Amino acid sequence: MTEDATERHAPDSDRTMLRRLAPATAEENPVVHLIEVEPAEGVAAQRIRLGPAPLLIGRTGQNGLVLPSPDVSRSHCVLVLEDDAVIVTDLGSTNGTLVDGRVTGGPTRLMPGSRLRLGPFTLVYRSGRSSDLAREEEVERDLARAGRYVAALLPPPIAEGRILADWRFVPSARIGGDGFGYGWLDEDRFAVWLLDVAGHGAGSALLAASAMNTLREHGLPGVDFADPVAVMEAVNARFQMDRHGGLFFSLWYGVCDLAASRLAFGCAGQHPAYLILPGGEAPAPLHVKAPAIGITPDWPFRRGEAELAPGARLHLFSDGAFELTAPDGRELGLSDFLPHLQAPEAAELPEPERLLRTVRDLARPGPLDDDVSILTLDFA
Numbered sequence: 604m605t606e607d608a609t610e611r612h613a614p615d616s617d618r619t620m621l622r623r624l625a626p627a628t629a630e631e632n633p634v635v636h637l638i639e640v641e642p643a644e645g646v647a648a649q650r651i652r653l654g655p656a657p658l659l660i661g662r663t664g665q666n667g668l669v670l671p672s673p674d675v676s677r678s679h680c681v682l683v684l685e686d687d688a689v690i691v692t693d694l695g696s697t698n699g700t701l702v703d704g705r706v707t708g709g710p711t712r713l714m715p716g717s718r719l720r721l722g723p724f725t726l727v728y729r730s731g732r733s734s735d736l737a738r739e740e741e742v743e744r745d746l747a748r749a750g751r752y753v754a755a756l757l758p759p760p761i762a763e764g765r766i767l768a769d770w771r772f773v774p775s776a777r778i779g780g781d782g783f784g785y786g787w788l789d790e791d792r793f794a795v796w797l798l799d800v801a802g803h804g805a806g807s808a809l810l811a812a813s814a815m816n817t818l819r820e821h822g823l824p825g826v827d828f829a830d831p832v833a834v835m836e837a838v839n840a841r842f843q844m845d846r847h848g849g850l851f852f853s854l855w856y857g858v859c860d861l862a863a864s865r866l867a868f869g870c871a872g873q874h875p876a877y878l879i880l881p882g883g884e885a886p887a888p889l890h891v892k893a894p895a896i897g898i899t900p901d902w903p904f905r906r907g908e909a910e911l912a913p914g915a916r917l918h919l920f921s922d923g924a925f926e927l928t929a930p931d932g933r934e935l936g937l938s939d940f941l942p943h944l945q946a947p948e949a950a951e952l953p954e955p956e957r958l959l960r961t962v963r964d965l966a967r968p969g970p971l972d973d974d975v976s977i978l979t980l981d982f983a
Contacts, residue, residue: 632732636689638668638682639727641970645671646724653689658682660721661694674698674722682713689713689728698722704932725968753808756815758784765861766793767981771955774974780807780852781921781974782815791862792829797919797978799873800852801895810850814842814896818856831856831869835893835904839871844897851897855919857889859911859982866909866917871896874922874937877944881914886944916954917980918944923973924958927966935965954979 636653640646651658651668659666661679670679676696683690692710693700700707701720713719719726754772761768768785780800787793798814800807821828823837834856844851855876857868866878872895875888891907925940940962949957955977962975 632734634687634730635733636684637729639729640668641725641727643724653682653684655684660726670721670724672722672724675724679721680719689730691719696721704930720968723968753782753812753815756782756784756812756819758786758819761785765983766859767983768795768978769953769955770976770978771959772974772976773959773971775803775923775971780811780850781923781976782811783919783976783978784815784819785978785980786819788829788858791860793859793861794828794857795859795917795919795978795980796854796856797873797876797921797976798852798854798896799921799974799976800850802850803973806848806850810842810847810852814838814852814854817841829858829860831858831867832904832906835869835871835896836902839896839902839904840900842897843900847897851895853895855889857917859917859980861911861982864911866911868907868909869893869904870907871902871904872898877918877941878909878911879916879918879944880910880912886918886941911982913982915982917982918958919976919978919980920958921974921976923971923975924962924977926973927962928972929965930967932967939965954981 638651640649642648659681660668661677662675663677678694679696680693680700690710693707702711713728715730717728783797785795800811826837827833853873854871855873859866870891871893875890877886879886891905893904925937927935943961958977
């Protein structure tokens with residue numbers, strides 16, 4: 604046997620074993636860093652994934668993110684990913700870069716959820732495992748679908764006739780449970796209502812849709828929908844919270860009788876509607892005290908009444924229109940919103956649109972914290 608043959612057939616114990624390392628693979632579930640751009644004039648909602656390259660932000664085209672506004676500098680700021688941390692640095696912009704309401708004085712590390720303000724634009728920093736963010740995106744898509752379903756149930760505006768109706772509806776990012784509707788019961792009586800389900804999310808939106816369908820389709824057998832108390836009692840019996848996942852909702856329901864020049868209404872856990880009569884008088888609150896729908900069975904709801912007159916205006920709105928956080932961090936309430944009901948009308952601007960713009964002016968920048976519903980009826 605040759606020497607070469609001896610080496611080839613040597614016992615395993617005499618061999619030198621070489622192991623090859625498996626080729627490097629990308630992490631299956633990496634940490635992802637995102638910048639979410641909230642929609643604003645000239646900019647659509649978008650998500651930008653941050654990587655090794657810095658993200659330059661400014662007004663002109665050489666930037667990775669272009670924000671077209673004179674309040675944004677040509678080269679405004681830069682975002683850099685360093686050792687799994689995101690750092691924002693202002694580049695000497697004219698108006699500064701705000702992080703969570705404070706002007707940055709130098710390189711600033713962002714925390715998940717940090718909000719950047721550049722002129723009229725808001726950017727939100729998010730980070731997390733890729734799988735977690737994917738699940739969050741799916742939840743957001745479900746919420747958006749629920750919001751579209753609720754919006755599809757809203758009635759069209761009424762532009763002519765004895766009662767004119769117009770509205771604005773802005774769902775929040777989390778989707779609340781706002782809903783409203785109106786319509787003629789007969790040639791003289793017109794019903795109008797607004798509800799607000801407690802909480803946020805798909806469950807609240809779906810309960811709102813169920814209650815809206817019940818009211819708009821008159822889906823309460825044997826109930827006189829011209830009687831607010833009968834409607835309140837029947838709705839309360841059907842939507843008890845122990846049969847609806849612990850959810851409940853507030854409701855204002857009114858019937859305008861044009862022949863009698865009277866407005867009858869009921870209220871369940873809801874703040875007042877407001878009636879403005881011609882002559883410049885202060886808005887009259889239309890309210891009777893009662894718990895929200897679904898909390899207490901067999902509650903004896905009460906009826907309220909008010910006088911109607913040609914030229915009167917009725918305002919209904921959800922609490923998202925006044926429970927706001929101001930730009931300076933103050934928590935606002937109903938008393939901050941009410942004076943705007945009597946403010947002069949804006950030329951060629953529908954009243955609900957004027958009030959919605961007021962809400963946006965009162966609130967801090969960015970998406971609203973809750974659904975906002977604003978409904979206005981004008982009596983010819």
